[in-house]
Amino acid sequence: MGDTQHLPGYCLLLYRGEANHLTDLPRSERADFLLDMSLLGEAVQNVCSALDPQFRRANYEVLGNSWPHLHAHVHPRYNWEPPAHRSSPVWSYPDRKDPRHQLDSRHDALRTKLADELRRITAEAGMGPDAALR
Incomplete structure (x- = not known):
């Protein structure tokens, strides 16, 4: 999960190896990264x-x-977002990094549900049990 949760469920996918650009990867790894995303x-x-x-x-x-x-x-978007931001990039929120939105123990249940669902989806996709963690 992302370190800020002003939009609950925000997640970040990190490439495990060394790469700056998507095009730094061989095409098969690009496909894997995009599938993971x-x-x-x-x-x-x-x-x-x-x-x-x-x-x-x-x-x-x-x-x-x-x-x-x-x-x-990966940013979840909601209908309850203020109209001025609902159709804008999340980066337009001025308070996005306000400490009140920091990831903490309040988000443990959400984190568990996301991890469980990611494991279920990767298993359904025929990926190994640790695919969600690669």
Whole structure:
């Protein structure tokens, strides 16, 4: 899970090896990374939509402007978001990193549900038991 939870369920996928850009990877590894991102998004969507009827969608981002290591963001989006931000990138929230949104023990149940769902999805996809942790 991401270190800030202003949108509950925000997750970050980190590439385990050394890479700055998606194109630094051989094509088969790119495909694996993008599949992992989609499976993480599926877990976020399943869990967040079950917990909050205001869940709207999952947004996916592969950036790298501020941290030169390959990673992807999966942001749940909700209908309860303020109209000024509902259709904007999450980076437009001025209080996104406010300490009140920090990941902490309040999020343990959500973290457990996301991890369990990710394990279920990766098993269903025919991946090994540790695929969600690769």
